[in-house]
Amino acid sequence: MALTNPFGGVEIFIAVVKAGSFTAAATQFGITKSAVAKAVAQLEGRLGVTLLHRTTRRLSLTPDGQAYLGQAETAFDLLRSAEDVARSRASTVRGILRVDMPAAFGRRIAMPILLNILRAHPDLRLEASFSDRVIDPVEEGVDLCLRFGELPDRTDIAARPLGSQRLVLCAAPRYLDDAGEPTDLRDLQNHACILGG
Template identity: 50%
Template sequence: MRKTDHLGGITAFVTTAQQGSFTAAAERLGLTRSAVAKSVGRLEERLGLKLFQRSTRRLSLTPDGERYLASCQSALDILDEAEADLTSHIMRPAGRLRVDLPSAFGRRRIQPLLLDIARRYPELSLTVSYSERFVDLIEEGIDLVIRIGELADSSGLVARRLTTQKLVICASPDYLLHHGEPETPEALSQHRCVMGVRRNEPVSWLLKQADGGLVRFTPTPTHEFADGDAMLSAVLAGCGLSQLPLWLVGEHLQSGELREVLAGHSGGEMPISALWPHSRRVLPKIRHVVDELVEAANKGLLD
């Protein structure tokens, strides 16, 4: 059997293990389910081992399959590194870049930069999605994500901090005229509050203490929105107080459409990071886009 056939079987095996089924692997590889299953079968026959435990409901790796998968992934990493070394002189980003962004920040700050890059490099194609959820980059085939907040689990990923999101508590002058201005965090319980919501839970506010430390505080929500632009619209309409990022409300504070309250308590900050799958060499298209995002952040364009 030719070595190229060996490599095809290994690719089919690794993809099936990652996707969890021959059908999903076939979709990822652009082959038929039968072709993938036969390729894995030939590999098992050549090795004299069962790599998958098959049942009518699911595929699972055998102990031999788990050991072989780890070895194959290491070998494929070496091949990826060789390809990256060969193409590292190519400075122009090319190919399809799949990016997942937080909704409001992504639309307002990151998407314009991506569109400018795509305009300057016609060989680059974008697939952009918007979500606030945890994304499995390998499983979902995503090259790059932007996330706001502390990174709870970034194993297997490379993280690069871009900037820091500064938070302020604010309300419309009309709301403050009718409801008054809170003097202490405790007074927030007497006010209508516009809250963000994630996974059906309100997003806590970050409040500064006298010693400079931060505490999480969750007011009783009057209105809940899963989108920053929707929260801003509600606050501008006089629906209540909210803690919002300065990049979102800065122009409205300057124009007087919104007023900051509890200034001594509202200055919490959250990191904004770019994350991509770990490998020995980062692909040129990812490296170029991340470098441009870092440069934009250094110029204050993401604030």
């Protein structure tokens, strides 16, 4: 069963009336003048009324055409409004963004950026969690996972480097006087209270 668009001729009819000719409407739609005339004739046949008086010099609306035009324009305005609403909803950033990030980096660096994004998109909500452990974002329902280190070799998630961070080891001079200065990474096992921050 072939699907037909019963309203295609309506849009062409409105264009003919607004443009004042079949030729101008044909140009607007990028079709031939005869295709426009055929669409209007099919619409009139379907409705069982004559919508336009046609002469070689001009077009004019019949009383039925005048009544139909008003209703058709109102209906098409409503359809255009509905499409505009649908398009704007499709382009609106909305919903819940679930983000998991390292605690110190997340609070100091990522959260201010995320809060700016929320201000720009009032229909967006944020669920933030802070952890340094490796997680499976798909399994845990996380949309964005920020981590330091090597990128995982996975095909089911999109991962990309966002930047680099220089890490340094720091200690209070008095601590180093008491505990000694490490010279190798293995020496760190013997030191107390190592924190990341």
